[in-house]
Amino acid sequence: MNNGAGKHRFYGEGIPGVELSELQGRLIVIEGADGVGRSTQVAMLKPWLESNGHAVLDTGMTRSALAGKGIKQAKEGPTLGPISLTLFYATDFADRLENEMIPALRAGFIVLTDRYIYSLIARAIVRGMDPGWIKAVYGMALKPDAIFYLRSEVGDLIPRVLNRPTGFDYWESGMDMHLGADLFDSFVEYQTRMLAVFDSMSEEYGFGVIDSSDTIERIYKTLQRRIGRLLRERG
Amino acid sequence: MQMYGEHQFPGKLFIVEGIDGSGKSTQLSLLQQWLKREGYTVFFSEWNSSLLVKETTRRGKKKQMLTPTTFSLIHTTDLADRIERHIIPPLKAGAVVLADRYIYTAFARDVARGVSPAWVRQLYQFAVKPTIGFYFRVPLEVSLKRILGARAGLKHYEAGMDLGLSDDIEESFALFQGMIRDQYEAMIDEFGLTVIDATRSIEDQQDEVRALVERELIDVPKHPVPSLEFAES
Helix, strand or coil, X not given: CCCCCCCCCECCCCCCCCCHHHCXXXXXXXXXXXXXXXXXXXXXXXXXXXXXXXXXXXXXCCCCCCCHHHHHHHHHCCCCCHHHHHHHHHHHHHXXXXXXXXXXXXXXXXXXXXXXXXXXXXXXXXXXXXXXXXXXXXXXXXXXXXXXXXXXXXHHHHHHHHCCCCCCCCCCCCHHHCCCCCHHHHHHHHHHHHHHHHHHHHHHHCCEEEECCCCHHHHHHHHHHHHHHHHHCCC | CCCCCCCCCCCEEEEEECCCCCCHHHHHHHHHHHHHHHCCCEEEECXXXXXXXXXXXXXXXXXXXXXXXXXXXXXXXXXXXXXXXXXXXXXXCCXXXXXXXXXXXXXXXHHHCCCCHHHHHHHHHHCCCCCEEEEEECCHHHHHHHHHHHCCCCCCCCCCHHHCCCCCHHHHHHHHHHHHHHHHXXXXXXXXXXXXXXXXXXXXXXXXXXXXXXXXXXXXXXXCCCCCCCCCC
């Protein structure tokens, strides 16, 4: 899972014009299902890293200057087909990778990202995309220095989702797939499928698996310990 | 998800490719008129036609924020939308579908921009293999004369200005078109494109295109739509 400082690689064909030896920073990914507590951890890790003298870029999905707005519109009315939406996400990801993450890595930042290609690959596979195809699409992505996967069971997600004023979300419930009679049925079926795909990717991509049913503080401590170790390896 | 070459639909897909100024759009339009008159159900699919993705593409182009990779991906998104919306359903319905530019435009343009040829071919694995892919071959001098003579202004990405080939937009365009033409030439065998000599008369080219298309339509049913226009024929 660890490539060593300054030794970044792409998963596949990569991005033209990027000199990998120039990427001095670290790319750290927090992955996990919807409502699993990823953003809480990112929000705690960032000031901790900064207080230790590291410059941090925190980033997340569908926020790119290029496609962020378009994806939001596309999701308001589900008018894009599954292949198009998959590729729209890939466009958004590539824009953030090239224009946010890679420049930050070049400048020696720690890039802390709330989700990465694995969520996007899982969503695509659950929607019937060919696994070999979607992995090839994300051949332009950089291999992270570490991927922490906050693993959960569907049952653990439900109270967290209901703890928000918005409750069950259309997309987090996979309502575009017509899996159940209502948001709850659909959420359970969709998230079950998502978790199965995440589990199947765990070994292939070298996820550091963390049990998300643990307390926020203990998960935070685990992440601090593992990230601390990763940064010390720099020497 | 079905991959390139796996789709089996009752309809037929004919696409035209070639550099700007090769006359391919004229030929496709004439083909469309003829197919309609013959009574086929014809559906014409335009390049870059999805409203939703178009806005993102426009933003990227206007602000010149597209890299070769994102340029490639946004156009793949657009073609995917077009295929899911305007190509697969009519093909299932047994229609004759016509497309002005297809995946080969993306391969030629994106590879000229420096994107990996293997990767861009992988991206478009979802695409339906056309019944016939026509490539209108024209010498660069001929097409440039047509384009540069007729156009008010070339656009940044259209002219390949992002490649840094030349500061002069017309010169950049000419160099970029030459690179795209080289890519087309290299794809003829790879994808079995049907080459049409676009230096011949419009009528001769159209005769050849119609003859080739007609052979593929033996099993395709005709559904003439009653209209005043065709009442006499």
